[in-house]
Amino acid sequence: MKYWVLILFAGLIVLPGCEDPPGEDMGVSLTHISYNPTDYEVPAFPEFPKMEIPADNPLTNEGITLGQHLFFDPILSADNTMSCASCHFPELAFTDANAVSVGIDNVAGERSSMSLINSGFFTTGLFWDGRVMTLEEQALLPVEDPIELHHTWPEVINDLQESELYQRLFREAFGITSTSEITKELAAKAIAQFERILVSGNSKFDKVLRNQTAFTDEELNGFNMYFDVETFGFETPDAECLHCHSAPLMTSGEYLNNRLTPAETLEDFADLGRGAVTGVPFDNGRFRAPSLRNIALTAPYMHDGRFQTLREVLNHYNSGGHPSPNGNPLVYPLGLSEEQLDDLELFLHTLTDTSFYSNPYASNPFN
Amino acid sequence: MGRLIITFLAAIILLPGCKEDKSTFELVFKATYDGEPLVMFDDLDYKDDYKIRITQSDFYITDVKLINGDSELPLSEVEFVDFSSFNINAEKALEGFTVSYDELDPADYNQLQFSIGVQPEENVMKPADFSSNNPLSKAGYYWDAWDSYIFAKLQGTFEETPGNFDASWFFHTGKDELLRTFTIDTNISLGADETSSVTISMDHKSLLENQDGSLFDIQSNPTNHDPSDIGPIQMIADNYLNAMTFQ
Numbered sequence: 001m002k003y004w005v006l007i008l009f010a011g012l013i014v015l016p017g018c019e020d021p022p023g024e025d026m027g028v029s030l031t032h033i034s035y036n037p038t039d040y041e042v043p044a045f046p047e048f049p050k051m052e053i054p055a056d057n058p059l060t061n062e063g064i065t066l067g068q069h070l071f072f073d074p075i076l077s078a079d080n081t082m083s084c085a086s087c088h089f090p091e092l093a094f095t096d097a098n099a100v101s102v103g104i105d106n107v108a109g110e111r112s113s114m115s116l117i118n119s120g121f122f123t124t125g126l127f128w129d130g131r132v133m134t135l136e137e138q139a140l141l142p143v144e145d146p147i148e149l150h151h152t153w154p155e156v157i158n159d160l161q162e163s164e165l166y167q168r169l170f171r172e173a174f175g176i177t178s179t180s181e182i183t184k185e186l187a188a189k190a191i192a193q194f195e196r197i198l199v200s201g202n203s204k205f206d207k208v209l210r211n212q213t214a215f216t217d218e219e220l221n222g223f224n225m226y227f228d229v230e231t232f233g234f235e236t237p238d239a240e241c242l243h244c245h246s247a248p249l250m251t252s253g254e255y256l257n258n259r260l261t262p263a264e265t266l267e268d269f270a271d272l273g274r275g276a277v278t279g280v281p282f283d284n285g286r287f288r289a290p291s292l293r294n295i296a297l298t299a300p301y302m303h304d305g306r307f308q309t310l311r312e313v314l315n316h317y318n319s320g321g322h323p324s325p326n327g328n329p330l331v332y333p334l335g336l337s338e339e340q341l342d343d344l345e346l347f348l349h350t351l352t353d354t355s356f357y358s359n360p361y362a363s364n365p366f367n
Numbered sequence: 368m369g370r371l372i373i374t375f376l377a378a379i380i381l382l383p384g385c386k387e388d389k390s391t392f393e394l395v396f397k398a399t400y401d402g403e404p405l406v407m408f409d410d411l412d413y414k415d416d417y418k419i420r421i422t423q424s425d426f427y428i429t430d431v432k433l434i435n436g437d438s439e440l441p442l443s444e445v446e447f448v449d450f451s452s453f454n455i456n457a458e459k460a461l462e463g464f465t466v467s468y469d470e471l472d473p474a475d476y477n478q479l480q481f482s483i484g485v486q487p488e489e490n491v492m493k494p495a496d497f498s499s500n501n502p503l504s505k506a507g508y509y510w511d512a513w514d515s516y517i518f519a520k521l522q523g524t525f526e527e528t529p530g531n532f533d534a535s536w537f538f539h540t541g542k543d544e545l546l547r548t549f550t551i552d553t554n555i556s557l558g559a560d561e562t563s564s565v566t567i568s569m570d571h572k573s574l575l576e577n578q579d580g581s582l583f584d585i586q587s588n589p590t591n592h593d594p595s596d597i598g599p600i601q602m603i604a605d606n607y608l609n610a611m612t613f614q
């Protein structure tokens with residue numbers, strides 16, 4: 001009798017422990033799906049820096065596949081109408097052709113959509129103002145931004161956990177054993193993997209440097225002006241482009257005020273840009289110098305999309321821009337002729353490279 | 368038995384003390400202008416008829432080492448001294464931009480040596496050759512037209528008319544021949560568990576002096592961009608020695 005009483009008490013004590021803790025969903029087991037991730041090698045270009053990939057987020061085909069699906073899937077938006085790709089079209093070098101991007105509620109943002117090409121190489125910060133340092137951090141923000149996808153991550157995660165497609169893709173990418181392990185951090189990692197493979201380094205400019213082709217005389221003239229090259233017998237003025245748009249990525253990654261807006265004081269900027277991030281007044285009105293690779297595909301230009309064409313951009317720099325206390329000294333009146341501006345523009349077109357389209361991951365998997 | 372326990376406990380207590388104590392050495396760079404702390408974007412008296420503002424001053428130091436006779440302690444291959452983003456107010460300017468070296472063995476030295484510029488063996492390389500945590504990865508500090516790193520950037524604006532600072536000036540040094548190495552005689556004692564430091568004040572007005580002591584005519588020649596005419600930037604490279612004072 002005593003023996004049975006003991007067993008009964010033990011059962012009373014132990015049995016509640018077998019229940020799920022209140023509020024904790026154990027999810028659906030995914031172990032029946034195979035997990036065999038395969039490494040992905042980013043295309044290498046001899047002139048490029050080595051891409052620095054976080055040790056806890058190595059590139060795999062399965063991770064990239066998941067990231068590709070998440071990138072093109074409107075499941076990330078509150079009303080299922082917009083995805084990352086809605087503001088980053090592959091054919092526009094992952095920009096959207098709008099001066100400023102518009103979110104699901106038809107509310108316009110303040111800034112232009114940035115190209116994602118070669119973003120895996122950028123090490124000085126992301127977005128126009130550098131408010132995050134990594135692609136993993138960046139991928140988390142648009143979902144909950146009220147003027148972008150205007151959703152919440154808990155709701156997105158709930159939708160992803162219930163989706164058989166994503167159950168499989170998350171399992172294959174990260175080896176999770178249950179749907180409860182699907183998190184926003186893993187989603188961001190997958191999107192970051194997808195973005196890291198968007199590599200472009202096969203433009204005419206690159207091929208000329210590799211002695212695979214040659215510039216026309218006009219393009220060469222533009223090249224010499226862009227890089228301030230001193231040539232004998234074919235003198236060109238300096239256009240000073242290289243200081244902020246340095247090879248090979250055609251950006252220095254620095255935050256600069258390129259004199260777009262007249263400002264008497266450091267407080268006279270409608271958009272503080274980098275200054276809003278650092279709190280340093282000298283950074284007001286400064287924005288990250290974007291890469292000029294594929295620049296012919298990414299109109300309109302500047303952080304607010306104020307210039308519709310490359311010629312408008314060149315005209316701005318040729319004029320020296322507007323007075324501003326922290327304006328970049330390298331933006332000053334250049335005195336380039338119309339013919340020289342033509343040549344510079346032709347050179348900028350040699351930075352176009354559409355070969356990344358051939359990467360099967362760079363397209364919408366739902367089409 | 369009791370003695371054994373006491374010995375054992377004493378060993379536990381004392382053994383960590385047997386670990387060799389290390390030292391820290393700091394190089395503190397202070398930017399000044401005419402002897403006063405330099406704050407970026409401040410109006411600065413320059414020539415009689417116009418003022419200037421300095422908005423950027425930064426440079427590479429390389430091959431930093433402490434020396435005592437034949438004994439050398441290499442501290443680092445390259446550092447980037449960045450007054451531009453550090454000297455944002457008087458407090459920061461007084462504090463100084465500090466480069467710190469930890470875990471050094473205690474010892475005495477009587478010289479500090481470093482170069483301003485990039486050593487020739489690194490200057491044949493490009494930013495893409497370095498990982499992002501290396502200062503030499505800065506793409507904006509390489510000039511293809513020179514086949515060289517930009518060793519130092521010194522730039523700002525000047526008055527065209529009183530109170531109007533819209534016009535820009537900039538001098539960027541570079542190329543192997545403008546690398547300058549400085550050896551400073553100073554006693555540096557790296558004591559155990561201590562931090563030693565050398566403070567280097569760099570007077571920016573002195574950087575802009577001609578050989579005869581007059582100031583650069585920034586209004587007339589605000590830039591250097593002709594690789595065949597390195598006069599102004601050679602002057603700046605040479606001026607670093609006289610512009611620096613050491614404590």
